[in-house]
Amino acid sequence: MANTYIQIASVTVGSGGASTIDFSSIPATYTDLVIKLSARVTGTGTSANIGLKFNNIGTSFSGLYLGGNGSSAVSGSPVTELTIWTATYNDSTANTFGNAEIYIPNYASANYKSVSTDGVAENNATDGRDAFTATLWSNTAAINQITLTPQVGPGDFMQYSTATLYGIKKS
Amino acid sequence: MATTYEPIATTTLGSAAADITFSSISGTYTDLRLIFEGMAVSAGQDIYCQVNGDTGSNYSHTRLTGNGTAASSSRGSSLAFMRFSDGGSPQTTNTSVTKVDFMGYSNTTTYKTVINRADNSNRGTDAVVNLWRSTAAITSIKFYISSGNIASGATATLYGIKSA
Secondary structure: OOHHHHHEEEEOOOOEEEEEEEOOOOOOOOOOEEEEEEEEEEEOOOOOOEEEEOEOOOOOOOEEEEOOOOOOOOEOOOOOOOOEEEEEEEEOOOOOOOOEEEEOOOOOOOOOOOEEEEEEEEOOOOOOEEEEEEEEEOOOOOOOOOOEEEEOOOOEEEEEEEEEEEEEEOO | OOOOOOEEEEOOOEEEEEEEEEEEEEEEOEEEEEEEEEOOOOOOOEEEEEEEEOOOOOOOEEEEOOOOOOEEEEEEEEEOEOOOOOOOOOOOOOEEEEEEEEEOOOOOOOOOOEEEEEOOOOEEEEEEEEEEEOOOOOOEEEEEEOOOOEEOOOEEEEEEOOOO
């Protein structure tokens, strides 16, 4: 039987950093998409959010999140940050990177697109975090481009941050 | 490289249905993953599951839920079903996404642990662990909602994952 969990593209950020990670020309031949992200970003803080754009559109997103910071659990509604606490800042413990899985079922359909994310940012300090998000992109276009952008001031992805896009076929 | 992630079966509902069932699941994989996306005919329903047709009080779960305002946790024991969702349940106007992992589903020596995430962008997000207190290999999965039907257009796909 065919292997149906297939790497479409992978990006590793070089020494100069990167303001975005972009996957373009995504074929419509899969059923679902998955992004595995390992990220550290410039700037300081507890943990960073990574924003999503589909087809270079950053609007029509809605959703909510559930997270924990080591002392309490919270739930809220992000407006523009569509993955929560999925990257470490540069003032975190050295060599630590946040991680996330972004799952997009039926990305090529003519329906609105649901997105499920799991993210963590652990740093051996007082404020490691993890979070889940449920997101809806109210757009019927097939997704053919995904752009990841740190949601912090001028923050950039730092060297060795990686993102890999996989396609999954149901048959 | 060995093939380690394979589709076993997929269903897209052409009309509303009470459940989606995968049967005659072979024991040749290490784990199973089920992906569901869809809506319910009526609002406020939770996602349930039974395996191998077991309707006895052999299931328990613990769940963590956020509804966009508050986080909470609760559990149930000696139930007749697994429960996959609370806030992340299917609604009539927003699709829900549910990702379920059946760990070591085919071994015949341990009870089966099932972990899942359920998301509904308008209602909530859940992380749940279920336990089925049986050492039998899982050979069928009935995926359904607490009351009423799953809406037309819902999709569910079962994948097998091999460790080698």
